[in-house]
Amino acid sequence: MTKAPKYWSKAKNYLSKKDKIMSKLINSYKSPSETILTSRKDIFFSLCKSIIGQQISVAAANSVFYKFKKKCNYKINAKNVSKLTFGQLKSCGLSRQKVLGIKNLSKQILNKSFNPKLISKMSDEDAIIYLSNLRQIGRWSAEMILLFTYNRSNIWPTQDIGLLRAISKNYNKKYLPPMKFVNLLQKRYSPYCSVATWYLWRSIDPEPIQY
Numbered sequence: 549m550t551k552a553p554k555y556w557s558k559a560k561n562y563l564s565k566k567d568k569i570m571s572k573l574i575n576s577y578k579s580p581s582e583t584i585l586t587s588r589k590d591i592f593f594s595l596c597k598s599i600i601g602q603q604i605s606v607a608a609a610n611s612v613f614y615k616f617k618k619k620c621n622y623k624i625n626a627k628n629v630s631k632l633t634f635g636q637l638k639s640c641g642l643s644r645q646k647v648l649g650i651k652n653l654s655k656q657i658l659n660k661s662f663n664p665k666l667i668s669k670m671s672d673e674d675a676i677i678y679l680s681n682l683r684q685i686g687r688w689s690a691e692m693i694l695l696f697t698y699n700r701s702n703i704w705p706t707q708d709i710g711l712l713r714a715i716s717k718n719y720n721k722k723y724l725p726p727m728k729f730v731n732l733l734q735k736r737y738s739p740y741c742s743v744a745t746w747y748l749w750r751s752i753d754p755e756p757i758q759y
Contacts, residue, residue: 552585553699559740563747566736569718573747585746587699591664592657593624594697595682598689599649600642608641615640626657649684656682672700695742704734704741714748 564571600616601609619636620628629637629650637647656662662682667675672694679690691705705711706727715730716723737744 553701555701555740556585556743559701559743562740563737563744567744570737570744570747573718573751577747577750585696585699585742587697589697590624591667591693591697592626592653594693595653595685595689596624596629596650598692599646599653599684602646602684602689612641616642626654629654630658646684649682652683667694667698672702675700695745700742702739702741704737704745706730706734708745710749710752711745714752718748718751 560574564574596616597609597613600613604612616637617624619632619640634647634651637650638644642650653662657664667678670678675694675698676687676690679685679693680687685693688705688707691703691708694700695703695705712724712730715721715725715733719725719729719733721729733744734741
């Protein structure tokens with residue numbers, strides 16, 4: 549784990565001045581342990597966790613991920629995953645598509661057809677496109693990687709159900725909130741949409757999220 553991103557304090561001040569509701573949310577979570585977006589700086593780990601968590605509950609994802617971690621001898625890396633058979637991975641509770649996604653990811657990491665080091669030099673949109681070329685990784689998953697692994701400051705995941713729920717709750721909008729309003733908030737929060745997203749998530753889920 550790492551410390552909060554360098555922009556975090558500046559972002560909180562900026563958002564508090566821009567938006568009364570955001571100011572209230574930021575003041576609601578003052579404990580450092582509750583307000584820090586951390587990163588493992590381990591993209592393979594995070595991509596595997598993202599693939600595993602797709603379209604299942606948090607509790608189910610945690611259960612499957614624990615079994616997956618155990619199969620990897622508690623060391624989740626491309627080399628260890630490449631040694632596991634299709635059946636071994638499926639026995640963790642993974643669907644066929646998720647097994648193929650994780651196996652393909654380990655292969656591309658090992659043969660270097662996917663190079664995570666390139667991402668730090670890319671714009672947010674270029675990085676999303678690059679990550680989305682991976683099997684089982686769509687736009688939402690790519691955005692989660694940029695937010696949690698690379699701590700990019702201006703990620704606004706409009707496909708995220710939690711974010712949309714939080715906007716509806718805090719701004720008294722119907723669910724789903726109008727995309728016009730979601731886009732308006734994006735303009736208001738930029739260049740710190742990631743921080744705004746974090747606090748909106750916290751307003752509906754007291755547990756800090758980590759990928």
